[in-house]
Amino acid sequence: MARIGVFVCHCGENIARTVDCARVVEELKSHPGVVHSEDYKYMCSDPGQALVRKAIEENDLTGVVVCACSPHMHEKTFRGAAAKAGLNPFLCEMANIREHCSWIHEDRGEATDKAIDIGRTIIEKVKHNVPLETIRIPVTKRALVIGGGIAGIQAALDIADGGAEVVLVEKESSIGGHMSQLSETFPTLDCSQCILTPRMVEVLQHPRIKLHSYSELESLEGYIGNFKATIRKKARSVDEDLCNGCGDCQAACPSRKIPSEFDAGIGKRSAIYVPFPQAVPNIPVLDRVNCTRFKAKRKGIEKDVCGKCQEACLKGAIDYEQEDSFVTEDVGAVVVATGFQLYSIGRDQPAGLKGYGEYGYGDVPDVIDGMQFERLASASGPTGGEILRPSDGKPPKTVVFVQCVGSRDPEKGIPYCSKICCMYTAKHTMLYKHKVHDGKAIVFYMDIRAGGKGYDEFTRRAIEDDGAQYVRGRVSRIYRDGDVVKVWGFDTLSGEQVVVDADMVVLATAMRPQPGIAELAQKLSISYDEHGFINEAHPKLRPVETNTAGVFIAGACQAPRDIPESVAMASATAAKVLGLFSADELEREPTVALVNEQTCIGCFSCEQVCPYGAIEHVDVCDVEGHVCGVVARVNPGVCQGCGTCVAVCPSKSVELQGFTDEQIYAEINALGSW
Amino acid sequence: MKELRDLTRKLLADGDAGVVIGWEEGRRGARPAFITTPDDADKLIFDARCVHNLANYLNPRKPQVKALGKPAVVVKGCDAKAVAGLLREAQLTRDRVILIGVRCGGVVQTPEMPAELTEATVATRCYGCDVREPKLVDHLVGDARPEPPVTAALDRRIAELDALSPRERWQFWTSQLAKCTRCHACRQACPLCHCERCITDKTQPQWIESSSHLRGNFAWHLTRAQHLAGRCVGCGECERACPVGIPLSLINRKLQLVVKDLFDYTVTDDPEVPAPIGAYAVDDKQEFIE
């Protein structure tokens, strides 16, 4: 006979305000099988958990139902409490009377009735719960890090320093990411490259890090502790083993007018190139789109054209015939650190975004974005660190900075705050003033959001020490008028219209996830939000985990992040990964499918629908040992517990532990007592 | 006929087959025959009264048939589709059965009817048949036969039902399903109902009540239809077996049309083509989903 204990939580006032907890306790006390029912103000607190433990011990409970918040919040907590009292943790379930009841209803009677129903449903379920034992699976102590920006670099180094091997995959020809493009960084104004490049070299030289640059993840199979990653090494046209990074090919290349991605289009590069001198690895890549030889081939010219780089290379490393190749790596965990892209504010916009045609970006040469300003200000940039405007190369005397371009503007498709723009705009005004002493920096802003250590002080310094002029208001239009760029804005503090004749305008555009993030997320079976940022498993308590076990996230692929946050997240993922690798075997929730081999007829409908290939074929033998049939069996290490096999099994010969047909039937049945 | 009998004799005499399953003359018309000795081969017949889907006897959970040895089965086009279903669902391997295809020009509704095909007697399933000559065979016998008279009665009745309101359809089906005694003849007669333990016989939990009240009957017939969606070959054996005359073919045919409309799938005798349920396309229709 079931002996169920019911524990009703007030959650302070969160539940008790709309749910009559005393009535819930009383009603559920008389439910068949319930032997104990009580309420408490904070069931998740230590004394609350102690009540659960005490009741289990005193009443010899066979099941526990905690009527409180979402199982996503505290299922682990209460299962842990049950386990401490000697009850199998899987005999404990939560009835969600907070998120699904008290918080969404105001009528006390209705909410209480519903809370009772929810309690009954879970009580009936728990009656059919069975003790489950944790599954143990082996772990490959090797991590895959996707993305070689600062987050990926940090994660890779921390994991490798912790003793595990790392496979780092970077889609560009060099690691370094956006941070390598920056001139100085807030709030300390230290040189970005100076702090970053040593870390990049460290990656290259680390004995436990294997770097695949100019590569992308092709597919990922397997499950936590036992992934198999297939990596596409894109054709670089350069033999990585032969190249010594001398740069002769680059010098020989006749196509030299290609806009440099590293310089955000402001500087130029050759067709075979390394993006910047400190690139890691220092191996060039041939840009086949812009290479004269390949252009000619595409036009149908059969004769080999150019070939200067090949001639120049003394090592014979240039290989025009090279094709994409694939390598597979066995790993036990994955860190996603794919970072961000800047919102492109030109006319062509992805679906759902509107762009800022009225700001003239792309039409007016002296309207640039934040990253372009970084390259103008960078000592390694095309101007050698001198601030010169793109149209005529003169130092601009008046520069207007516009914040929140794209961010916080639901009308344009991006309602969120990009978080770093307030800080980098302040930084830009300072960099500008330090280089153009008589220049005037005008900033249009909505609010100044400078939460962070030393951040508010930093923006104040820009205003107070470096004289940046902050105008609170939005810019309605930017256009070219002769030699100047006219900026029409509105000062909401004075209530006056503002028109500025600027020499240059810098737009602080929003942060967006990298293109292709959705495809990557699908390969990894992880979810992403409406903007494409990867969803964390829990916004507060599991910020660097995803809902797919063994896949972690760091940096701006999860949300707009600045460098310190990205690094902190990266180190956090490293801690998670190293924690995962700390044992030889991994413990997994036993909520996996199980085949009843007596009734299975081996039609393998389950195999057809299983997304993980967890279904195996097993011979069944008669008493004399002759094979008399084939049935399905679930590999519990591979099964992730979706239960699709159960729904398609015609005879219901497979069950999903924790969500068995008996349990679900009992829940539906319980609702028959409305 | 001679071709079929000679082949049967040879298969049995050479020991290639332990039993040839075909049709013979019974007191109430054609009926399944199990020929195990060459001498009995002359019992075999084939004409328009041979309505039975003999693929049913290939169900691996019929030990009394298995005991007769390797079967050779006479199949019409629609029967071959059922064999393909069994192959697709791993209930049979191709080397464990000999398939004797017969060219078919339609059958009558019940084996007791005269063999002459008229618009009134032709089975509804023969309308629009796309496999007059089965391809999934080891031997093919008989001459090509003329197309049977056309009767779209089934599709017409479905269209009539579709035109009614849900409430009217509900009245129609409650009056039909009230008759069901839950003998499960429909299941037993179906060549693709091959579970060891049918879901309706599962008692823990009892999703489908075994009682033959309308509640249990609705659960059963909804489930039977759903489980056969995309698998049913439309042979009509369920309806023919039903002792109380429930028009089950209406439901099966309706779902054939639905599956065609939703997934562009038509049941085939090619076992390599996967069934639509269990597969998916990323851009499947989903207008019904909010």
Place this chain on the structure above:
Amino acid sequence: MSAATGTALFLSDENLGNLVAEIIAAGRRLVAPARDPQAAVGGSADYRYISSAAELAFGDSLPRMSLKGFFLPQSEVLFKWHRKGADVEIEAVPTEFPPQIVLGARPCDTAALEIVDQVMDWGLRDELWFGRRNATTIFNLSCPVEDASCFCHAVDLNPDATRAADGMLTPVPGGYLVESCTEKGAALVEGHKALFESGDTGAAAERSAAAAQYRAAARAKVAADLQIDTTRIKEWVGDHFDDEFWTALGPRCNGCAACASVCPTCHCFDIVDEPEGVGHGARRRNWDTCQTGVFTLHASGHNPRADQNSRFRQRVNHKFFIYPSRFGEVLCTGCGRCSRVCPEGQDLAEVLACIDELARA
């Protein structure tokens, strides 16, 4: 079991309609062969509760299902339970039933009731069965004999038998000759006596002759079909449990159990508890049949009747060996429904003929 006792009265076709109207007007339930307007398989009538004489289909072929469903419904509630705290409250079903009348039952269906009475009163009296039996008055329709699958005479019945009936109607020109053979039957006639013409009129003799001719023709028709000795069959079946005969028959049977559904004497039922929510539900009994695998499936997974050969053997065994051994008569009235309904052409008359021949040899 020859023709009914009592005086033969005449009921004109018109008065049959009036009788139906009067019975219904009196608030009694009336069962008679009637057409299902929505039948998918055309032709045959079924025993139905009717609400007007227009529905009657006496002239139709044998009703598709037997009469047993009106005494042992395909599904019926035995009791309902309601759990209240630690207590369980049982809601019983009544075992007293309001009177109902059956007009036009086939003799094979009516006789089956009395055969099944024995097992229903074996050790434990089935109150629901006998409640309905006692509340029912049955008038047979003298049977014209359906087709070659009929063999009532071979199991000690005949087309004009009145076993277990309260009276019988025999078709004669312009109406029916009505004979009651029990007090219940007489009471029914008495209650509507204005509708019945007495047997003293000049036409009576003609009608008697017509009725006799009708019956004789039917008897002759059915006797032509099957000549067997049920005692001989009983002995052979009892002695040949493992005979190869059974393995030759079984493969054709697909276990659909339609035979048991339509059989007037198959009476097995399964009892199930069906919850309808937490702490309440109903215990029901439903028709069941030895033709399905789960009928004998043990909890261990073992099944003593693992194939259809043994299940078909069981059906013949029970009807022609086990039942007569215990109750002295075969569990079959020769209605032939099982042969007609079998989708695979299994034919009980043919099977019995084969056994009889084996037994004779």
Place this chain on the structure above:
Amino acid sequence: MAATDTPMKPDGFHPRITAFVCNWCTYTGADLAGTSRLQMASNVRIIRLPCTGRIDHMFIVKAFERGADGVIVSGCHPADCHYTAGNYHARRRFGVFRELMDFMGIDPQRVTFSWVSASEGAKWKDVVNETVARVAELGPFDAYHELAGDTVTGGEPAPGPFEAASGAETPDPLEELEVGR
């Protein structure tokens, strides 16, 4: 708001809705609706499953048997399934089942199929309120609830095998149709 927030017919009918939702998207979306304090009708009872792929059509049937007037089936949007493809398989099965219900006379308006992601708390609220309002309009699903029709009162015998439970009084809708071979 409160009681008036619950869509209801003038006769005071509060529909009972059973919702089968996946753990990762819709359940979490419903959690978000809670944390966002989005007020909605209180008629829905949620049963949590790992994935829409786990949801069997029999859940819907059983919910109706147990007194539900309406059902919601909801999970992850296409391509968002935590298990990659469970929702695609569910979409196929329920695409067929919906048509089947309709054909058998079960008004498909009683069942809402929806995709609600973890970020769509507001959409969940809409799905709940719209379903409740629609089912309230349709009225109680007594036709299904009373299918067993065996209230043990009045000493009436259980219906005979050929006595259609609902056939007696209602006009036959197919009288004009040619049903039967």
